Amino acid sequence: MVEHFYPVAHADLSTRIDRGRSEGRADAIVDLAAARRFLARRWWLIAGVALLCVVTAGIVLSLVPKTYTATAILIVDPRTQKVAQSEVVLGGIGSDAAAVESQVEILESSTLAKRVVAELGLDRAGELSETSAIERAAAGLRGLLGLATPAPSAAEQRERVLQRFGERLRVRRRGLTYVLEIAYSSGSAETAAQVANALAGAYLADQQRQKQEAARNAAGMLGGRLDELRARARDTERAVSTFKNQNGIVDLGSAQTLLDREIAEQSQQLTQAQARGAEAGARYAQARRATASGAEGGGTLAEALQSSVVTNLRQQYAQLGAQLADLRNNLGPRHPAVGAAEAQVRTVAGQIRTEIGRLAQGLRNEAEAASARERTLTASLERLKKQAAQRGQARVRLAELEREAQASKVILEQYLLRQKETSEQQNLVGAEARVLTPAAPPLRPSAPKTGLLLLVALAGGLVLGLGAAAAAEAMEPGLRHAGAVERGLGVPLLGTLPRVSASRLAAGGGRDGGQGGSGHARLIGDSREHARFDEAIRMLALPLNAGAGAQGLDRSGLDQRGIAGRSGDTLLVTSALPGEGKSTVAEHLAAAFAAQGRKVLLVDLDTRDARLTRSRRAGQSPGLLDALRNASDPGNFVHHGTVDAISFLPIGIARDDPKAAELFFSPALGRAVADLRRRFDLIVLDGSSLLRGVEGRLLLAHADRTALVVEWGRTSRDDVKAALDLFGRAPGSLAGIILNKVDRKALRRYG
Template identity: 30%
Template sequence: MNVLPNLDRIVPTVARAAAEQVVSSAEMLTSLSGFLRRQYQFILVVIAACLCLGVGYYMATPSTYTATASLIIDSRKNQLFQQQSVLGDIPIDSASVESQVQIIKSETIALAVIKDLRLTDDSEFAGSPGLIGTVTGWIGDVLGSDRSRSEFDKLRRTTESFANRLTVRRVGLTYIIEIGFRSLSPDRAAQIANAVADAYVVDQLDAKYKATKRATSWLQDRIKELREQASAAERAVVNFKAQNNIVESGGRLMNEQQLAELNSQMVVAKTQVSEAKARLDRIEAVLLADNPESTVDGTVADTLNSQVVSKLRSQYLDLATREADWSARYGRNHLAAVNLRNQMAGIRSSIMDELRRLAESYKSDLEIANQRAASIEKQVDQAVSASRVTNEAQVSLRDLESKSQSYRALHDNFLQRYMESVQQQSFPITEARIITQASRPLKPSAPKLSIVLSIAGAAGLLFGFGLGRLRDLSDRVFRTTDEVEAQLQAHCLAILPRIEPQLNLPAPTGPRGPRQVVPDGGLYWHVVHNPFSGFTESVRAIKVAADIAARNGAGRVIGFTSSLPNEGKSTVAAGFAELLAQSGARTILIDGDLRNPSLTRGLMPEAEVGVLEVLSGKRDMSQVMWREPETGLDMLPAVIPSRHAQTSDVLASAAMRNLIDDLRKRYDYVVVDLSPLAPVVDVRTTTGLIDSYVFVVEWGRTKTDVVQHAMNSARHLREQLLGVVLNKAELKQMSRYGYGGYYRNDYYRRYGYSE
């Protein structure tokens, strides 16, 4: 297998996933830090408010004291007076301990303590009657209502107050239970805690005594019933044996013993038959054989075990040995060898006669053995028949005996339990015992200032983060370049800080020519008077973007617009045009807001004619144009003597197109201050005139949905958009969004920037 190509694909994938995870973590941390920078003041205010509420609660709440008593549920029961619980030894587990906790919290224990300590008369628990109680009692007397009802209400109020002040908990996984009680008096708290522990122990003893008493009464009736049932069952067993002739000896039935003995005799008889038949078969096989030598075979003597045959065989073997020796010496036909063979033949004849006699004897033995086996087998069959009858009766007998034994065992067991119950009734013992008595607490348990302040601080932090997040989500405005690029899908050219008019500038001197613009301390001239400010540097960023767009063939006619009025588009347009003129570019600034020519009112308030007269042919360009002599910026005002309803037609007219084409030839940049998008539709008719648009958005004020709606309503403008400018940014607040300080820190001051 080629593993290396797979590794080449896997390693970059893993590395890319790890890098994405790191980037995601970094983005999360950046988002969190930005959130804290924006909302930390609000979060601190919420925390401070919660802390003040906590201090107020601490000062208004009276001090209470908590006393604690401890008891243990002992799993090792005292065996001094009892051997076994009548109700059974139930092991103590976690569920049992938790059950005891709930018993201590029960109303039974509470009522016992309330009654014992007369807590219904204590104003801390039952409450002081006061004026309302007096009036209620008087009305009850007049109406004749039942006084017990008021006593019942007082008891219920006391019980509820008691339950609210009582705390019972298990210590870890142990069998120890802590009982705490909270009261305004430390002595009262200790007294009630000890009373609850004592009441629980007494309740356990009383419960055991009552349970034992009920068990004793029930056991008496049950023992009497079982005694009668056991006696009746035993009598039934005796009567059944007598009726069915069932006799036992040594723990066994007589017919069973007889059948066992007959079986043993039958096995012996069958063994004898087999042996007799085997001997008979062997001797008959020898007699039927034609070979004379088989009569003197060694196995015959060994099998038959006959002394006569054995003696004759020994003689035969001696003669055979001598015959073989003489035949070898003198030859087979020698007279002595012939005599020996004759003697051997006589011995073989004697052996055959003896074998025939033995065969007759074996036949007799076989017949005797068969008769004996048949007799024993007949006796076994008779015994089996009798045993079957007895066994059928034995089934019923065993049922009666089992029933009798069960009744007797139950009687004995219940009798033993009865004796134990009587013993426990005399000496009731509980598993619970008090190990620590509650003592008078030395200091109050609540309220604790540290806990109150911790809870208040934690709540304040939680509420602060939650409300801060809600403020963040509800803050649907533009504050960062990332928000602009993410929501508008447009490049953010610059963030312009908020500027203020300069009131202490010296008045201009020298003669003033016709249609000459004189700079003053207004916002429009901030770029001229403060070339090293952050505002001017941000306007330079717009100029750089415009220069790059112009080199790329995007055109040099730039329009400035916004979503709503008063977002500062005219100020930005004037500053941009002044900066272009200062750099040596031939620039003209046109007031294209024919509905509200604020640029004309701010820069050329004395103008009487403007762009409308040029478009209508009443005046020439040179007769209406104004100039700023310091920068060389030309300005074309818009003078509206009365409200004009067809301004969009004017901007879309052929005369306006011819004017813009003429200005393209005469100037390097044509800057047009247009009307806002939302109130009027004038800007939408200029997409054929304007090469690039700069969209001005007021920082931290204009809603994002307003800007998005305005830009979506002019889709051609979006296609020709040079970028977005955030205007009127607050430097102090910008630091919360990761900006702000860069206009004021030492690094920027080294380059001559001023606030």
């Protein structure tokens, strides 16, 4: 299986690597295919850990004693039962949340626990009084260490029983309702039901007993106060009677005395007399005005109008007046008849005045009588008021005495009524809660929950198995799939090369760390395994040819006119560590490019090993280092191929010089590479390992593209990352990574 990826050039490789790592972690979360392959590789480890956890949990559960939990359900009814109209002595529980929660505390109190324990005899024998295995073991250990403690006293034993009872009891309120659940756990289903029901009964009996005791105590207290209240009521009533006799106060009902009635009557008579006097005075004044106005004015006086004498005189006066007027008109004012008529008129007018005067005198007498009556009544009322003022303080004191007597009487009546009601309540009180559902012996144990715990053990085992698998995956050496390169390192993967045995790949040539290779015609073999390797090399050349376009060449290595360009491309093939097969890959890539019709030069620059020089039997031939040291033309030392069409430039005899590494620092190396560019379409450089010497790192500046060969499953990620960090500080362009010596069968599990 061969994977190929085309390289993408970046200006800053370190930035690309960091971004690739972060994007790789995000992609790994949703990469379901990668997760499936991970499970396929590690399923046996995950399943084994999960099975171990389930078996362990099953063994532990079989040793744990079973526990049964019975539940009794109570409902608290905050409504007060109105059997009688009177109020109860001890109020109800209440309907607020705090009151209901308080009942939970009462049910969990040690008082009820003691009653239930004593009622069922739980303190004499049973699981509450027995010593647990852990306590026995601890006691035995203390005995061996000489730290034995004396046997617990009876009080300590009772306290221990109550503590264990409380640990097995659970009381809770069901939501926001008035329903309470009493749950008790025991090793016996019957015991659990008995305890839950007994606690519910003890709670109801405790409520009823408290109310009865409260009613009984209240009745006794009220009875003791009645004699004192009776004596106080008698004393206050006697004091009121004595005070009235001493001060001559006579009650007429409705809190009114005899003096008060006399004052009221005198006030009423005085008011009537004043009204009559005012009326008489007004009539007298009118009569005086009438008298002063003459006969004509008396016509407006009411008494004159009602008098028959005055009426007759006025009629005569009117007739005489009419006759006088006629005479004057007929006879004239000086006629004797007129004078006689005038005398008659004057006589009648005098009679009228006399009669009106008499009536006015009568009105005057009446007004004076009314005024005298008013003065008499006023004096009498003033005298009564003086008497009332003299008795005012006595009446105030009497009111105080009467209020005290009335209050004593009311209190006595209330106490008498309350005492009778309280006595009756002793037989009418009841609990304000009732058992909604009694506890029944449970059919299945409540603990341990075997099914749930086994599921938890299975889930935990799966989690632990996944963790163990992830740890095993993380500790697995080397890079094994494209995701580890692309997402883990953020570097393109150019392709993978299958593992080929050295005997098949180098049937007569040299070896390169187990993935050997030779030049010449033996690069193309006949075996099926070798054919797969050659096909992988040819496929690997495609992404590398794509990078040649950046140098003015298409993927065939030719320019737009169909002839080779004037300046060739340089490809550096290197590795992080020795023995990863970089020399073999470089040699086979050069052969693949040459097979495409390109003029290829293969240069051995591995000062540490020089495998290509040895495999091509050029160890004693001068090479590139000799040209650099002697400042000669490197083209003079090129070995031109006859069968594989590869030109080869060995490293040279100067490799054995201890100062040969200094030649890589010389500008002559750059000039030599530039000179070779003009002679060849492609120069393939086989450099030293990046982490084993400075020579391989210096070559990065002279390569247009670099292919990093990594041995599949062997080279650690840290070494690869260290090698990639060198590219971030060098101007060379990293084409990508080539995974070499891949196990095809194992690779299928990684995708």
